[in-house]
Amino acid sequence: MNVTAARPADNPTGRKAFRPWRSRANLSAWTLSAPAVLFIAVLFVYPLLDVVVISFTDPTLSLVHYREFFSSPLYSRVLGNTFWFAFMVTVICLLLGYPLAYVIVRYGGTLGFALLLVVAMSFWTSFLVRTYSWLVILGSKGPVTKLLAWVGFDPVPQILFNSFATTLGMVHILIPYMILSIYAAMQKIDPNHLRAAASLGATPFQGFRTVFFPLSLPGVVNGCTLVFIICLGFYVTPVLLGGPRDQMIAGLIGEQIEELLEWGFASAMAVVLLATTMALLAVYNRLVGLDKLWG
Amino acid sequence: MKDSTEARETKTGGINRRAFIGGGVAAGAMILGAPYIASKARAKTKSIYINTWGGSWGKAEAEAYYKPYEKATGVSVKPITPVAFAKLKAQVQSGHYEFDVIGIGRSDSIRALNDNLLEHIHYDIIRLTDYPPDTIGYNGISRHSISTNLVYNKKKFPNGGPQSWADYWNVEKFPGNRGAYKDVARMVPFALLADGVPKDKLYPLDVDRAFKKLDELKPHVKVWWRRGSQSVQLVRDGEVDLMPMWNTRAGVAVEQGVPIEVVWNQAHMRRSNWVVARGTPNAAESWRFAQFCLQPQYLGVFCRLMNTGPWIAAAYEHIDEKKARMMPTWKDNLPLTYQPDPLWVGTNLSALTKRFNQWLAT
Numbered sequence: 001m002n003v004t005a006a007r008p009a010d011n012p013t014g015r016k017a018f019r020p021w022r023s024r025a026n027l028s029a030w031t032l033s034a035p036a037v038l039f040i041a042v043l044f045v046y047p048l049l050d051v052v053v054i055s056f057t058d059p060t061l062s063l064v065h066y067r068e069f070f071s072s073p074l075y076s077r078v079l080g081n082t083f084w085f086a087f088m089v090t091v092i093c094l095l096l097g098y099p100l101a102y103v104i105v106r107y108g109g110t111l112g113f114a115l116l117l118v119v120a121m122s123f124w125t126s127f128l129v130r131t132y133s134w135l136v137i138l139g140s141k142g143p144v145t146k147l148l149a150w151v152g153f154d155p156v157p158q159i160l161f162n163s164f165a166t167t168l169g170m171v172h173i174l175i176p177y178m179i180l181s182i183y184a185a186m187q188k189i190d191p192n193h194l195r196a197a198a199s200l201g202a203t204p205f206q207g208f209r210t211v212f213f214p215l216s217l218p219g220v221v222n223g224c225t226l227v228f229i230i231c232l233g234f235y236v237t238p239v240l241l242g243g244p245r246d247q248m249i250a251g252l253i254g255e256q257i258e259e260l261l262e263w264g265f266a267s268a269m270a271v272v273l274l275a276t277t278m279a280l281l282a283v284y285n286r287l288v289g290l291d292k293l294w295g
Numbered sequence: 296m297k298d299s300t301e302a303r304e305t306k307t308g309g310i311n312r313r314a315f316i317g318g319g320v321a322a323g324a325m326i327l328g329a330p331y332i333a334s335k336a337r338a339k340t341k342s343i344y345i346n347t348w349g350g351s352w353g354k355a356e357a358e359a360y361y362k363p364y365e366k367a368t369g370v371s372v373k374p375i376t377p378v379a380f381a382k383l384k385a386q387v388q389s390g391h392y393e394f395d396v397i398g399i400g401r402s403d404s405i406r407a408l409n410d411n412l413l414e415h416i417h418y419d420i421i422r423l424t425d426y427p428p429d430t431i432g433y434n435g436i437s438r439h440s441i442s443t444n445l446v447y448n449k450k451k452f453p454n455g456g457p458q459s460w461a462d463y464w465n466v467e468k469f470p471g472n473r474g475a476y477k478d479v480a481r482m483v484p485f486a487l488l489a490d491g492v493p494k495d496k497l498y499p500l501d502v503d504r505a506f507k508k509l510d511e512l513k514p515h516v517k518v519w520w521r522r523g524s525q526s527v528q529l530v531r532d533g534e535v536d537l538m539p540m541w542n543t544r545a546g547v548a549v550e551q552g553v554p555i556e557v558v559w560n561q562a563h564m565r566r567s568n569w570v571v572a573r574g575t576p577n578a579a580e581s582w583r584f585a586q587f588c589l590q591p592q593y594l595g596v597f598c599r600l601m602n603t604g605p606w607i608a609a610a611y612e613h614i615d616e617k618k619a620r621m622m623p624t625w626k627d628n629l630p631l632t633y634q635p636d637p638l639w640v641g642t643n644l645s646a647l648t649k650r651f652n653q654w655l656a657t
Contacts (some may be wrong), residue, residue, distance in 0.1 A: 049328065070654070072649070073653070074649065074652055074653040074656055077656060078652075078656060124590065126379055132528065135528060135532070135534075136532065138531075139532050140472075140533065140534055141532055141533055158517070160518075160534070161517060161518045200347070239521050239522070240521075240525060243518075243519075244516075244519050244655035245655070245656055245657075246478070247655070247656055252652065255648065257381050258379065258380055258381045259380065259404070259644075259648075259650060260644060260645050261380065261381065261384050261406050261407070261410060262645060263384070265383075
């Protein structure tokens with residue numbers, strides 16, 4: 001708390017001080033945001049702190065859960081697997097999603113509308129339904145296997161119940177988040193910028209590279225963050241489409257909570273997952289500058 | 296264990312976030328929200344709340360139990376879905392009750408008792424002498440059993456299929472796509488039975504020996520299933536030719552015309568008990584409800600609808616024989632099955648699960 005700031009007369013920096021009770025505008029801003037702040041504090045911050053507390057105190061005050069987590073090769077391996085998986089899915093979603101969003105925004109019309117409709121419909125369909133549909137499509141009696149057999153594969157390689165099927169299923173489920181995020185950012189780009197670039201002699205590619213792409217980056221960052229974070233907590237699709245090695249940390253956490261009632265250990269796992277995610281995002285922020293992109 | 300597995304099946308996207316931050320938010324929201332509303336509501340009308348499954352399971356319970364109970368007593372029964380073993384712990388610890396009654400497996404009861412979550416039986420309502428020996432125990436009373444059986448595709452093995460877990464392990468004599476159940480409490484005893492341990496000498500399980508035997512099976516397993524609906528889909532689509540499967544789900548597959556044979560030899564029996572959340576203000580009413588549901592005419596209806604095997608023999612008077620043959624407690628099937636030792640499983644499940652996950656991941 002800046003004590004000098006309480007008396008504006010001798011405030012040397014001239015910066016506005018934090019004095020909600022002095023300024024009427026500030027006061028009303030605080031009053032208006034109070035319900036939201038309270039809501040977040042009660043429903044998000046408190047339970048999260050509770051998780052941290054449980055991880056150290058259930059059943060007794062100790063570091064035993066963290067010791068177990070780091071002493072067994074299983075959990076670090078599954079954690080690493082989870083992050084690697086989230087990274088792969090995010091990259092593939094980006095590579096497929098960006099061009100699609102570009103087409104929707106730049107070409108618009110019936111094609112753009114149709115594409116947007118398909119993406120939105122996929123977004124609204126239950127992810128369980130979409131996951132089970134992959135079981136049919138990739139199954140041993142499904143069209144893909146038949147096609148591979150027709151092309152001449154003998155024996156036909158197994159495409160279900162492995163990391164390939166899991167990645168495919170996850171990309172399918174999460175790509176709408178990527179496309180819609182990028183679409184929202186691209187929509188805001190004024191086409192006059194591109195015309196201006198062209199009038200100054202930029203080729204279409206130069207215009208895209210120097211004008212359009214940088215302006216679309218906030219959408220890319222939003223989409224990547226969203227897909228990556230959701231991916232970290234996903235485990236149903238890997239359970240249904242993947243092999244025994246495609247375990248995700250969220251699945252192990254769920255098992256500890258719901259089947260074994262070991263909340264202390266589950267909380268410790270959740271805390272490690274959260275801490276690792278935050279650390280990764282901090283590094284990412286340092287390298288890319290998230291806050292700048294978010295504006 | 297099965298209950299908890301099924302619980303995930305009925306949940307939607309929200310679970311991922313919940314798992315991501317652990318149970319915290321869920322527990323927090325539960326403490327703050329739902330029970331408050333529930334306890335307000337229950338002050339007005341007399342109701343009991345039962346934690347159960349949605350879908351066909353919930354419909355069967357409504358028809359067999361809730362409607363007759365409401366008619367007989369005037370107390371309304373409100374289902375809370377899906378079954379959440381973890382919620383039992385959350386509500387006993389917080390003192391806010393969203394539900395009063397829940398059906399859980401016997402080894403789950405051991406873990407619940409370790410955390411002191413179960414109300415003792417009210418013996419003035421549940422009369423000890425009214426029930427067969429062994430149905431009452433661990434603060435619960437057995438209602439029915441679901442078994443895990445070896446199931447095979449009749450078309451794949453027209454000249455007689457595998458008849459034991461040893462046959463299931465035998466990839467030369469019975470070649471075919473194998474599914475396995477991602478559940479350590481089943482796969483470890485199956486491995487020991489395949490290795491020649493007699494079924495009455497299974498417990499305490501020789502875990503090292505079992506994992507050695509599981510090593511033999513692992514390269515031949517095409518898919519490890521985790522959810523009941525998944526197992527039905529696997530046999531229906533012909534993805535697998537033989538695998539362990541719940542008798543209830545196998546019954547559904549057979550009714551749908553899937554050409555599978557259910558083997559009763561060495562089936563694993565899972566007992567489901569009625570238990571009551573410790574400290575709930577509706578404890579007495581809850582036991583009255585359990586007592587009511589255990590009457591043969593109601594238990595029989597439920598078992599007929601869901602293929603579960605009743606532990607009250609008289610319930611079979613309300614089930615036709617064709618249906619009864621698909622049930623694990625039917626007189627011809629019961630001697631072929633084995634029952635796990637709930638105390639041993641309940642005590643060792645955490646360590647077993649850890650080892651199993653590790654084994655699967657490498």
